[in-house]
Amino acid sequence: MAKENSGYLPHPYEQLAAAYINSGHDVAAREVLLAKCRRQRAIRPPALRLWGYIQDWTVGYGYRPARAAGWLTLLLVTATVVFAAHQPPAAKPAEAPPFNAFLFVLDLLLPVVSFGQEQAFHPHGWQPWLAAGLIAAGWILATTIAAGLTRILSRR
Known part of the structure; x- marks a missing residue:
């Protein structure tokens, strides 16, 4: 239920990343997927949000x-x-x-x-x-x- 009220929709990020990958723009696809992770972090509970900031700062969510x-x-x-x-x-x-x-x-x-x-x-x-x-x-x-x-x- 939180997803409907938060405005966070993962599918557009995934579609755009797939389009970038299919056209050979891997760097742009990683940027979109990183943006997806950052947007998702905003709707998480405080402890998970903190963990998200740590992941983003240290390894960019693996991207x-x-x-x-x-x-x-x-x-x-x-x-x-x-x-x-x-x-x-x-x-x-x-x-x-x-x-x-x-x-x-x-x-x-x-x-x-x-x-x-x-x-x-x-x-x-x-x-x-x-x-x-x-x-x-x-x-x-x-x-x-x-x-x-x-x-x-x-x-x-």
Whole structure:
């Protein structure tokens, strides 16, 4: 019932996006679909509206995968500096490889790749919270980047 009273109608956005896609204007289609998401956000309850603003600002509702790559790079650089300054202790000091903050953060951020650093070193104090945040952000951002790349490659 809220849709009738809100003035939000998704079908025209979808029709226009389909027309743009059929005529080879993928960028314009993404702009229309992004506008659809933004318009839909306006009729959502406050908590979902806030989540919509976060999605829009960080990854453009998935229609801006370059933003996700930028966030991933920013997290990689920042967390590398943090872990280089505050090295986590080795899980097994006698068997641990030399600590590499860059590879440690890559282990946390990239969900599929393992450089062996995450298993060899265990964050302590406030570091597990940072590590958990990096893992969650890595999954979200890497998935967004993969979806964007898939969308781009499937049209070629």
